[in-house]
Structure formats: C-alpha cells, structure tokens
Amino acid sequence: xxxxxxxxxxxxxxxxxxxxxxxxxxxxxxxxxxxxxxxxxxxxxxxxxxxxxxxxxxxxxxxxxxxxxxxxxxxxxxxxxxxxxxxxxxxxxxxxxxxxxxxxxxxxxxxxxxxxxxxxxxxxxxxxxxxxxxxxxxxxxxxxxxxxxxxxxxxxxxxxxxxxxxxxxxxxxxxxxxxxxxxxxxxxxxxxxxxxxxxxxxxxxxxxxxxxxxxxxxxxxxxxxxxxxxxxxxxxxxxxxxxxxxxxxxxxxxxxxxxxxxxxxxxxxxxxxxxxxxxxxxxxxxxxxxxxxxxxxxx
Amino acid sequence: xxxxxxxxxxxxxxxxxxxxxxxxxxxxxxxxxxxxxxxxxxxxxxxxxxxxxxxxxxxxxxxxxxxxxxxxxxxxxxxxxxxxxxxxxxxxxxxxxxxxxxxxxxxxxxxxxxxxxxxxxxxxxxxxxxxxxxxxxxxxxxxxxxxxxxxxxxxxxxxxxxxxxxxxxxxxxxxxxxxxxxxxxxxxxxxxxxxxxxxxxxxxxxxxxxxxxxxxxxxxxxxxxxxxxxxxxxxxxxxxxxxxxxxxxxxxxxxxxxxxxxxxxxxxxxxxxxxxxxxxxxxxxxxxxxxxxxxxxxxxxxxxxxxxxxxxxxxxxxxxxxxxxx
Amino acid sequence: xxxxxxxxxxxxxxxxxxxxxxxxxxxxxxxxxxxxxxxxxxxxxxxxxxxxxxxxxxxxxxxxxxxxxxxxxxxxxxxxxxxxxxxxxxxxxxxxxxxxxxxxxxxxxxxxxxxxxxxxxxxxxxxxxxxxxxxxxxxxxxxxxxxxxxxxxxxxxxxxxxxxxxxxxxxxxxxxxxxxxxxxxxxxxxxxxxxxxxxxxxxxxxxxxxxxxxxxxxxxxxxxxxxxxxxxxxxxxxxxxxxxxxxxxxxxxxxxxxxxxxxxxxxxxxxxxxxxxxxxxxxxxxxxxxxxxxxxxxxxxxxxxxxxxxxxxxxxxxxxxxxxxxxxxxxxxxxxx
Numbered sequence: 001x002x003x004x005x006x007x008x009x010x011x012x013x014x015x016x017x018x019x020x021x022x023x024x025x026x027x028x029x030x031x032x033x034x035x036x037x038x039x040x041x042x043x044x045x046x047x048x049x050x051x052x053x054x055x056x057x058x059x060x061x062x063x064x065x066x067x068x069x070x071x072x073x074x075x076x077x078x079x080x081x082x083x084x085x086x087x088x089x090x091x092x093x094x095x096x097x098x099x100x101x102x103x104x105x106x107x108x109x110x111x112x113x114x115x116x117x118x119x120x121x122x123x124x125x126x127x128x129x130x131x132x133x134x135x136x137x138x139x140x141x142x143x144x145x146x147x148x149x150x151x152x153x154x155x156x157x158x159x160x161x162x163x164x165x166x167x168x169x170x171x172x173x174x175x176x177x178x179x180x181x182x183x184x185x186x187x188x189x190x191x192x193x194x195x196x197x198x199x200x201x202x203x204x205x206x207x208x209x210x211x212x213x214x215x216x217x218x219x220x221x222x223x224x225x226x227x228x229x230x231x232x233x234x235x236x237x238x239x240x241x242x243x244x245x246x247x248x249x250x251x252x253x254x255x256x257x258x259x260x261x262x263x264x265x266x267x268x269x270x271x272x273x274x275x276x277x278x279x280x281x282x283x284x285x286x287x288x289x290x291x292x293x294x295x296x297x298x299x
Numbered sequence: 300x301x302x303x304x305x306x307x308x309x310x311x312x313x314x315x316x317x318x319x320x321x322x323x324x325x326x327x328x329x330x331x332x333x334x335x336x337x338x339x340x341x342x343x344x345x346x347x348x349x350x351x352x353x354x355x356x357x358x359x360x361x362x363x364x365x366x367x368x369x370x371x372x373x374x375x376x377x378x379x380x381x382x383x384x385x386x387x388x389x390x391x392x393x394x395x396x397x398x399x400x401x402x403x404x405x406x407x408x409x410x411x412x413x414x415x416x417x418x419x420x421x422x423x424x425x426x427x428x429x430x431x432x433x434x435x436x437x438x439x440x441x442x443x444x445x446x447x448x449x450x451x452x453x454x455x456x457x458x459x460x461x462x463x464x465x466x467x468x469x470x471x472x473x474x475x476x477x478x479x480x481x482x483x484x485x486x487x488x489x490x491x492x493x494x495x496x497x498x499x500x501x502x503x504x505x506x507x508x509x510x511x512x513x514x515x516x517x518x519x520x521x522x523x524x525x526x527x528x529x530x531x532x533x534x535x536x537x538x539x540x541x542x543x544x545x546x547x548x549x550x551x552x553x554x555x556x557x558x559x560x561x562x563x564x565x566x567x568x569x570x571x572x573x574x575x576x577x578x579x580x581x582x583x584x585x586x587x588x589x590x591x592x593x594x595x596x597x598x599x600x601x602x603x604x605x606x607x608x609x610x611x612x613x614x615x616x617x618x619x620x621x622x623x624x625x
Numbered sequence: 626x627x628x629x630x631x632x633x634x635x636x637x638x639x640x641x642x643x644x645x646x647x648x649x650x651x652x653x654x655x656x657x658x659x660x661x662x663x664x665x666x667x668x669x670x671x672x673x674x675x676x677x678x679x680x681x682x683x684x685x686x687x688x689x690x691x692x693x694x695x696x697x698x699x700x701x702x703x704x705x706x707x708x709x710x711x712x713x714x715x716x717x718x719x720x721x722x723x724x725x726x727x728x729x730x731x732x733x734x735x736x737x738x739x740x741x742x743x744x745x746x747x748x749x750x751x752x753x754x755x756x757x758x759x760x761x762x763x764x765x766x767x768x769x770x771x772x773x774x775x776x777x778x779x780x781x782x783x784x785x786x787x788x789x790x791x792x793x794x795x796x797x798x799x800x801x802x803x804x805x806x807x808x809x810x811x812x813x814x815x816x817x818x819x820x821x822x823x824x825x826x827x828x829x830x831x832x833x834x835x836x837x838x839x840x841x842x843x844x845x846x847x848x849x850x851x852x853x854x855x856x857x858x859x860x861x862x863x864x865x866x867x868x869x870x871x872x873x874x875x876x877x878x879x880x881x882x883x884x885x886x887x888x889x890x891x892x893x894x895x896x897x898x899x900x901x902x903x904x905x906x907x908x909x910x911x912x913x914x915x916x917x918x919x920x921x922x923x924x925x926x927x928x929x930x931x932x933x934x935x936x937x938x939x940x941x942x943x944x945x946x947x948x949x950x951x952x953x954x955x956x957x958x959x960x961x962x
Contacts, residue, residue: 027646191398198356199412199461200385209411213402343818450906451672480671480845485889485900492899508819515891515900538893552823553893554848556875566827567820569774570788 029293038285045279048095049102056092063247072265082267084258088247090267094275097249101231101279104165104250108230109223111169116176117219121207123177124184134177141174147236154242161234161250164243168233172226179222183215190214217294221287228283235276251276303367304502305355305388305469306331310364312350322575324350326526328364334468337495337503339513339534341549342523345574348506351523352471355504356390357381368469386416389462393474395454399446405432405457406442412465428464435460435490452483459490471504476512488515510553514538522546525574525582532609542611544587581614589615631703633807633839634660634683639697641682644690648911653679654863654918655696657936660807665833665840667850667871670860671886673907676843679860680809684722685714702806719750723800727812729792733784739795740764740780743802750803767798770836771828790821794828801832808840814849826852847874847886856942859883862907862918868936869943879945881923917948925949 029035053059067087075082081090123134153167196210237243238252246257251272258268312325325347332338342348353359366373368387392398409428413419435456476484521531530543541547551565567586578585584595603616641653653675668676681687683699699706743764748755768776771794814822830853832838844850857874859867867880878884888901905922920930929948936944
C-alpha cells in the first residue's frame with residue numbers, strides 16, 4: 001500500500017474539532033442542576049471574598065468598632081442580618097468574613113497539596129522501603145480523626161487563626177498521598193510510560209511530564225471538595241475558641257460568640273451559620289460535578 | 300558475531316512471585332537478527348515473547364545471558380550506553396491508545412524522543428517531526444491533535460513515527476496490529492513492509508500471535524512456548540513443514556478465511572501450563588501428541604539442527620520431517 | 626429444513642438510533658435477517674459496524690434512552706419481541722435466547738463456586754421448578770457435553786481457578802442448559818489463545834452439528850466464523866451489505882466491502898506480496914449518506930449508489946446490497962479485483 005492511499009484514507013476521517021472534548025465537558029457539567037447550583041454558589045462566594053469590604057454597609061464593624069447603642073438589634077432594613085452583642089452589623093461581618101474563609105480554604109488545601117502530592121508521587125514511583133515508610137506514616141495520620149489531631153496541635157501552638165490553618169494543613173495532606181500514590185501506581189504501568197522510557201526519558205521526566213499531568217483531574221476534584229471541608233474545619237476550630245479570636249470576622253468564631261445569645265437573639269449565630277452552610281455546600285456540589293465530568297469511573 | 304544487528308544468547312528472565320516461586324518467563328533464549336532482516340517471534344500467552352522484546356530494550360532487566368545490539372552490550376550499558384541504545388533500538392506496542400500520553404499532542408509525542416536524544420530544537424525540530432508524521436500518512440492538520448481525537452490506525456502511525464524519528468537500526472514491534480481492525484491492520488502492515496524497502500538497514504523483531512501476519516512480513520520465524528524457542532527457521536519452510544509438534548498445532552489452529560489447502564488438523568488437548576510451574580523434561584510434553592513416556596517427561600530436549608538454518612527443540616525433530624505436515 | 630417452517634429469528638426492517646450530544650447517530654439502518662432452525666450464522670464486520678448493538682437491541686439489552694428503535698420488528702418463533710415488557714424480555718433471555726460473550730470472567734461471579742452458579746442459573750431458567758438435585762445432574766451433564774475435563778472437580782472450583790478456555794466452556798454449558806431456541810455468541814473466542822480458540826470453535830461446531838443448535842456468531846474475523854457457521858452476513862456502518870453461504874463469501878465475494886475485507890487479510894499458508902487496504906473510514910453516522918454507506922470508499926461507485934440500495938440475489942441464498950449487479954456492464958466490473 002502506498003503512502004498516498006493511506007493519506008487519502010486518513011484525511012477522510014470525520015473532522016474533529018480541537019476543543020470538542022472541552023465543549024463536551026462543559027455540556028456534561030452544565031446538564032447537572034446540582035453542579036450548576038454549586039458553581040453559582042462558589043462564584044457568588046468568590047465575588048464576595050473579592051469585593052466584600054466594598055459591599056459591606058459598615059466595613060469598620062469588621063474589626064471591632066464597638067457601638068453599644070445598636071447592640072442586638074434584630075434584622076431590619078438598616079441591619080439586614082441584625083447586630084451582635086457589641087452592636088456590630090452582622091451582614092457586614094459575614095461579607096468581610098468571606099475573605100478570611102477563602103484564605104483558610106486556599107491555605108489549608110494548598111499546603112496539603114504541596115506536602116501530599118510530592119510524597120504520593122515519590123511513594124508511587126519509588127516503591128520499596130521508601131514507599132513503605134511514607135505510606136505507613138500516612139496511615140498513622142489517617143487513623144487519627146483529623147479534627148481531634150488539629151485540636152491537639154492548636155492546643156500546643158496556642159489558639160489563633162494562623163495556628164488553626166497550620167494545624168488543619170498538617171492533618172489534611174495524608175489524603176493526597178493516598179490519592180496520588182494510587183494514581184501514580186496505575187499510571188506507572190501504562191504503556192506510554194514504557195514508551196517514554198524506551199525513548200530515553202529519565203525518572204524525573206517520567207514523573208513530571210507523563211505521570212503528574214494525568215493525575216491532575218482527581219487532585220482538582222479532591223481539592224474543590226476539600227475547600228469546603230477545610231472551611232468547615234476552620235469554623236469548627238473557631239467555634240471551639242481555638243481558631244480566629246473575636247472580634248476577628250470569622251464565621252465559626254461568630255457562631256461561637258453568638259451561641260451565648262441563643263435562642264432569643266438567634267440572628268447572631270444563624271447568619272454566619274448559613275454562610276458556612278452554603279459555602280461548604282457550594283464547594284461540595286462543585287466537586288461532585290467536577291468528579292462526574294473528569295473522573296466518571298471514580299464515582 | 301558482530302555482523303548481527305541483534306544477538307541474544309542464553310537469555311533468562313525470571314520474575315520472583317509472592318510465595319518464593321519463580322516465573323521463568325524467558326528461559327535460555329538464543330536468537331540473532333542480521334541487519335535488514337525481519338524476524339517473527341510467535342507464541343501464545345505466557346510464552347515470554349513480549350518479555351524478550353522488552354528485555355532487548357532494557358525495559359525489563361534480564362536475569363542472565365547476553366544481549367548485543369550492533370556491538371553494544373545492552374545488559375552492561377551504563378548511562379551513556381543506554382543513551383546510545385535509545386537511538387539504536389526502539390519499540391512499538393500493541394495498544395496504540397495506551398502507548399500515547401493522553402495529554403500530549405501527537406507533535407509533542409513525536410518530538411519527545413528528539414528532545415531527549417538530540418540537540419535539535421525550534422524550527423528544525425518542528426520540521427523534522429512534521430516530515431516524519433507526513434511520511435507516516437498523517438497530514439499537517441492532524442499534528443496538533445490529541446490522541447483521543449485520532450482513530451486506532453492513526454494512533455499506531457504516530458507510534459511508528461515516534462520510534463522511527465530517532466532513526467533506529469532495530470525496531471521491536473510488540474503485536475502492533477492486534478488491537479486494530481482488519482482493513483486498518485492491512486494499512487499498518489503495508490507501512491511496515493514499505494519500511495523494509497526505504498530503510499534497508501532497519502532490522503525488525505516482530506512479536507505476534509498472528510501467524511498470517513508473520514508470514515506476510517517476516518523472513519524468519521521463531522516459535523516460543525513457555526519461555527523457550529521451540530522452533531526456528533525461514534518462515535515459508537517452518538510454516539510449510541513444521542517439525543515441532545507445537546508449531547504444527549499452532550498452524551492448524553489458525554482460522555483460515557478460505558477453504559484452501561491447510562495442514563492436517565492437530566488439536567491440542569488441555570491448557571497452556573502456568574509459566575510459574577513449567578512441566579519437567581520437555582515443557583510441551585503435557586500437551587504433545589507424540590510425547591513418549593520416559594523420554595519427553597524426564598529429559599529436556601536439546602535444539603536439533605535441521606537443514607537450511609532451521610532448528611527444533613524436540614527429541615524427535617529428525618523423525619518428524621513431512622510427518623507433521625499435510 | 627423447509628421454507629415453510631417458522632424462522633427461529635426474524636428481524637425485519639430494524640432501525641435503531643442513539644440520541645447523543647452531537648445529534649442523532651444512526652447506528653442500525655433497516656436491517657433484515659432471517660434465521661431458520663438449526664442454522665448457524667456468522668455476523669461479521671469491523672469495529673463500529675453495529676453487529677453487537679443489533680443483536681443486543683433485538684433482545685432488549687441496549688438501554689433506551691439513549692438508544693431508540695425507530696422501526697422494525699423482531700420475532701422469535703413468530704412471537705413479536707419489540708414492545709414486550711422488561712419482565713417478559715428477561716424471561717425470553719433466560720430461557721429462549723442464551724448469550725455468551727468475549728470475556729467469560731466478567732459473566733461469572735468470582736466469589737461463588739462454578740457448581741453453585743450453574744445450579745442457580747439452571748433453577749432460575751426453569752422458573753424454580755427444578756430441584757437442586759435435578760439441576761445438579763443437568764449441570765454435570767452439560768459440563769460433560771462441553772468437554773470440560775473432570776467436571777466433578779471443576780464443580781467445586783472458583784472461576785479464577787479455571788483457565789480462559791475452561792471458563793468459556795462453563796458459560797456455554799450454562800447458556801445451553803435451558804435448551805434455548807437461539808444462542809448468540811458475541812466474539813466468544815477473541816480473548817483466547819490460538820490453540821484454545823481452536824478447541825472452543827471445534828466445540829461450537831460440534832454443538833451445531835450434534836445438538837442442532839441455532840446460533841448467531843458475532844465476530845470481526847471471517848476465518849473464525851468459517852469454522853462454525855454455514856452462512857455469513859457482512860455488516861458495514863449499520864447495514865447488512867452481503868448475506869451468503871459461507872463458501873460463497875470466500876469463492877465469490879460480491880459486495881466491494883466484502884471483497885476489500887478478504888483482500889486485506891494476510892494468509893498463513895500463502896505468500897502474499899501486497900495487502901489491499903480499504904481507503905477512507907466509516908461514514909459519519911450522525912449524517913449518514915442516503916444511498917450506499919460504502920460508496921465513499923468504493924472504487925466502483927457510480928451514480929446509482931447515491932440512492933438507497935436494496936438487496937439483489939446473485940446466487941442461491943446469496944444476496945448483496947450493491948447496484949453493480951443491476952446492469953450487464955457493471956456486473957463485469959463487480960467481480961474485477
């Protein structure tokens with residue numbers, strides 16, 4: 001057979017567009033109602049995190065401008081979410097708290113990825129005692145409930161928003177090690193890794209050019225879910241008094257303070273609680289949607 | 300002998316498995332390929348044919364024996380030697396889909412070998428890659444596509460391009476057409492046959508379970524069973540007058556798409572034994588229709604040289620002339 | 626076999642589409658197929674020709690949606706199957722139509738012994754009427770029929786302890802225990818080694834001959850089909866293009882696609898210098914051509930190919946969907962290759 005016929009054979013193939021796959025992903029994602037709800041919530045949240053201080057009617061209230069004259073006012077046109085025990089506008093504090101929350105989510109997930117992904121790659125590629133050591137340490141971390149470990153760490157370091165984030169990051173990475181190690185093990189046996197080795201690719205090139213890019217989808221999915229969970233974790237620490245300290249505008253700490261005024265002054269706790277609820281829900285729905293699109297088999 | 304392009308001597312590849320047992324995937328294989336020759340390596344699952352191919356490329360480490368590619372001692376090669384090996388020898392795998400990184404355009408995939416092994420960069424690199432892809436029948440509008448946007452046949456062309464762009468002298472082909480449809484297989488086989496004319500020095504080790512494909516493409520054939528080469532010789536002679544009963548059984552098992560002449564039926568009973576538990580004596584005696592008690596189940600046969608460079612690993616290879624064919 | 630007997634399976638004018646993101650995919654288009662009792666027919670075609678979809682959809686095994694049957698009828702011994710409830714179709718599949726597939730391991734439960742699975746399947750097929758002992762006796766009889774060595778011992782084995790060939794024998798035994806009217810074998814030997822494939826094909830040929838089994842064997846390999854079947858239907862892009870006795874397909878292939886397929890095959894016992902390949906690729910079934918679906922790749926295509934093509938009879942029991950057989954001058958062209 002001549003090359004000419006082959007060429008004719010192949011050009012006649014149905015024309016496929018470059019971004020066909022992307023378009024299909026977008027369409028699959030947008031078909032699911034809950035995924036779209038998640039995306040919308042997350043977008044609203046990001047918008048508020050970016051522009052919160054500009055949107056807030058009383059931005060100075062975020063950092064403890066006390067106004068006892070206006071304390072514990074119920075929701076009204078002036079104070080949409082009411083005011084707290086020192087007269088701070090809860091609506092303003094919830095808006096401005098979004099940025100703190102985003103910061104917590106990003107920091108915790110980011111550090112967890114920075115620790116977990118390299119360890120997972122090493123464990124997956126190296127094998128032998130290196131992998132054993134990494135995986136057993138990971139198992140130890142995974143066997144202790146994360147929040148309890150985090151409480152212990154914050155207890156040792158002292159309460160505060162920075163220490164809370166640090167503690168959460170330290171308990172968050174083992175999940176990534178497990179995920180990436182499993183994925184690496186399966187990628188390592190793919191034929192294209194063998195093909196790359198036959199072309200002379202060294203282990204580093206195999207890891208960064210061939211294995212890691214193919215692990216990205218599950219990492220993205222897990223990260224988007226973890227954003228929600230990390231926010232919940234930080235709020236829990238805040239609620240326990242181990243995270244952000246009042247009057248710092250952090251949702252968990254706000255619920256904690258507001259708890260003393262339940263049930264008569266319910267708005268003190270309810271609105272920060274709803275903010276946490278919707279944000280976590282949003283990130284979880286987003287993660288679910290992304291998983292359905294990127295990793296249909298892992299359901 | 301240094302005149303051979305590839306010479307394998309007494310190659311053993313053993314894999315330890317969990318309970319202290321050892322899988323003798325390749326057991327004392329000796330095979331040599333002259334420059335420009337295409338040799339088929341045929342066998343069923345567990346025969347070790349794929350392991351031989353991967354060991355030649357050092358994708359699997361040998362346990363014992365020698366592998367020599369055009370004067371390069373593959374097993375002893377260090378960093379530098381391996382680098383030389385990558386330019387001398389390349390491999391093409393069975394499943395073109397899984398042998399391409401799904402996140403690389405085919406242009407990148409073909410360029411990778413050049414980036415790793417040559418100083419070619421920029422436009423020169425781009426041109427060389429494009430030229431190779433076009434020569435393999437993939438016009439420029441395909442070059443920026445991802446593997447999933449191509450058909451199976453197109454992907455296999457990419458794999459061939461990726462291997463050939465390094466201008467190797469030895470090409471190991473591991474079932475390159477088994478995952479393809481018949482009409483696409485014909486195209487790929489055509490490409491490979493054309494290569495024999497356009498690159499007379501290119502030596503091909505063609506691993507397959509498909510005897511018809513081997514017959515079409517190869518000069519010589521080596522038949523493997525449970526890690527050993529049981530018969531070897533020019534393809535027309537081996538297929539025309541098989542001297543090892545296993546070869547004959549294989550040939551008579553091929554479903555032939557016509558009512559034409561074919562060797563008399565020889566059906567094997569039973570299954571292929573596990574390579575972790577190879578029968579004593581001749582490995583084939585458990586399924587062999589001419590096995591003799593007291594000989595085949597106790598004594599391992601030595602290769603029996605036959606006419607015209609053929610040999611068979613059978614105690615009775617001398618006596619089976621014509622008897623095993625139609 | 627008389628022509629007046631009711632066909633075991635009759636598929637008339639069967640069309641099926643898939644509703645996808647990109648539009649309506651015309652997977653099967655107006656397929657006609659008749660299978661008489663005791664006949665073993667091969668259904669041959671390349672990836673994407675619709676051979677598996679056709680046989681699965683006919684017995685309600687293709688989920689709707691995304692699939693949609695747009696026309697036609699499927700009758701099993703005169704009984705219409707399209708439009709039956711899921712429940713009724715399950716009954717048909719368990720008892721009247723049996724199926725075996727490419728990978729036997731997928732269809733055996735790894736945690737139960739072979740015997741347990743066989744006995745359960747047989748009792749389910751009988752609608753719970755057979756006692757355990759009866760089912761066991763029948764299971765052993767069937768294992769003997771498919772020449773499974775040492776059936777008593779294999780009865781107590783787990784699926785992973787059996788080789789691929791033995792597993793396929795077990796599945797054939799399971800399929801045939803209910804004495805089905807029709808067996809559908811979908812690439813039953815594709816996953817097996819050559820020598821094992823030969824054993825299984827021998828077994829299937831024996832069952833067809835001795836038990837009078839009626840069978841459709843789906844394969845991409847004309848050679849495999851030739852070992853077992855007396856008739857072949859060749860499918861291309863959702864249509865049957867040629868339907869002929871097996872010898873006719875090899876001796877006088879009539880559709881250019883069939884001719885192309887045969888010319889593309891290397892031969893183990895004949896030196897072949899060049900393999901013909903079929904240029905081009907499958908038509909876009911989202912917008913299939915109105916006429917012959919092979920025309921775009923056919924060297925002998927002419928103006929008449931643009932209109933829908935019906936079957937012409939070119940020999941005894943030999944039908945082909947090609948316009949080349951209409952006119953005297955094109956007839957000659959048809960057999961040039």
